[in-house]
Amino acid sequence: MKSVELNRIENIKELAKQNYHGVVELRRYFHIHPELSKKEFNTQKKIIQILENLEELEIRKAGGTGVIADLKGKNPGRTIAIRADMDALAINDECGRPYQSQNKGACHACGHDGHIAMLLGVIKILYDTRDSISGNIRFIFQPSEEEVADGSGAAAIIKDGGLEGVDAIIGAHLWQPVRSGIVGISAGPMMAASDEFEITIEGKAGHASMPQQTVDSILTASEVVVALNTIVGRDVDPMKQAVVSVGVFNSGSVYNAIAGKAILKGTIRTLDEEVRRQVFIHIKKIVEHISEMTGAHCNIKKNTCTYVVDNDPEVTAIVLKAGKEMIDGKAHPINPFMSSEDFSYYLQKIPGCFIFVGVGNREKGIIYPQHHPKYDIDENAMLYGMEVISNAVLKLLE
Template sequence: MEQEVLTALLPSMVEWRRHLHRHPELSYMEKETTAYVREILHDLGVELQSVTSGYGLFGTIRGDLPGRTVALRADMDALPIQDEKTCQYASQVPGVMHACGHDGHTAVLLAVAEYFCKHKETLRGSIRLIFQPAEEVCPGGAQAMIKDGALDGVDVIYGIHLWTPIPVGTAASAPGPLMASTDEFFIEVHGKGGHGGMPHAAVDSVVAGSALVLQLQSVVSRFVDPLDPAVVTIGSIQGGTAQNIIAERCRLAGTVRCFREETRELIRNKILFMTEYTARAYGATATVDYMSGYPCLINDEYEFNRFIQTGPQVPNLQTDLSAKIMPAEDFAYYLQHVPGCFILVGAGNQDKGIVHPHHHPRFDIDEDAMLHAAGLMIRMAESYLVEYA
């Protein structure tokens, strides 16, 4: 692929991305985003299909030559974060912004659609374009897209994530497990309220909850193999209303991340066990609402090798092996149905001040990274279709 071909796609990608950045929509609310994408794809002549639950859509570009079908996916939802950037494309929706790069993902896939629509005569097979809602909030949008037929007839799937921890000009992935599974739990500790000066006549739910926070830190450190990455984090503890009142209730909320289903089940069981008996030790009771979220994202080894081989063919891009990372992705569900590869595309640039992490109020991307992402998606799809023509 010539540099000129890719560069010609950049102005449209920037325009689309900045429009979406100005008009973000939260998970399960991507009505206008879906309409915007639909209009562009319709004008390109893409064969479109809506989903029956929520927002999102998928379409197919059929090449003039026979062959297999490659799916390419982009997510479209934003986050409940106030945009603190001072730029002309900052979010115009109070309290909502694209703080994870999904606007860029959508713009990249639209550019890829434009490319393949203009090259149908040399396309060996078909391209399935998946524009998915609700990646940020469990249960996510991937399963609904699959249920509605997004993977019907698909042989392989690729996805990208613009990733600011990696400098622009580098893309990284890994064979096998790349991103962790994610579960959430909510614990209600029930004690007996009373006067702060008379603790013997009450059961302090805050003390029991605090002890539970400390006890749960031993789940990973003492029950999980040190060579098996896992995380248990208590992100919230809430209890009490005043300094001199012993709280009757205390609420904890946390997350679990790991890479093996056996470890996932072990941690779940330990949390349930420790919650019951720690609360009991303080004379309290506790209930646990444990919610299983996205599974571990596991790349196909053969398709990871395709990434390593084809990535350097994209101008100004080098490939690298990624370490496992604890953030989760519902792209994992697609990989449970068909082989594929999920790739982190560097979008950080210290020289441009693009240094803020994902989900930060001043998050931004180096828009040149969209060139690399589009080129990578095109190269991966063409490599697969030519190999199996």
């Protein structure tokens, strides 16, 4: 390894250590004060207050409640973006830590508090090395990753010019399924496309004692739910991956009446566009055939939420090399996940790489999965994350 690279690596490690405790404090601040999608006003304000202390940053609001900051290097060159999401989930925090959420009904149960803090740490590292940078770095604090059905935060950032002039983008997720100390970096499809569906079954209501005069919407919808669970096992190529899940079943309000209407809502997760298309065709076929058989009427709606997070091979190779330089043996490829991420919106426009920073640590009691009320992270992971991201950006600028 060249002496220049060794100096850069040692410098990043030293700056990461210097900023680590401040990053932990910020992460806990954001955990105490979580805000839901499209309502991240105080989070936005706090981020801007911190960034304004760095005089050479160009800061602006974007995507409604998001923030974009640009850092220009000493010499001209490429532009690389780094993205962190900001929003919390609409659940009550039960982590039981001193930094438990003080906002009832809002909880950073997916690690976005750590994403914000980690990116603020990366900004400090890169800001302090700006005189040796050739090119520009764009820092994106993105709102509304969790609630994409009403408008993705990534789409809002793109609409506000967040990717203009950007050559590549990287993002990171603090991820409980991966052990703390490990950073997963893989090329190709890494997270699933996500589609929401809503099925309305219109039957014929009536008295529970006279079912022959009715068309039972609950019975019809129940048969639909059971049949939908055969799609992945029988209609999808077993070498492909897909998930079909029904999360909502609403029908009826009186115990002695047969309901005339039932509503089902759920998601489709796929890692392949052709499988994605085929799954919805099978859903439609099942619903229509069962409804015809029972005499009910049906209506099916689909809403595209995210695309496949498909990491660019060339960018990923550079990021993986950067990771191995920082934490040799602990940065390596991992298998994809069926969760979804609107980081995929950026990858539809420009090449990029999304990495997974492990935060699972059974010894510390960090065992609860993403979106669980008791979710927490091993905060040491943010140190690894800052190191790998900072080095990856500098290597991508070369």
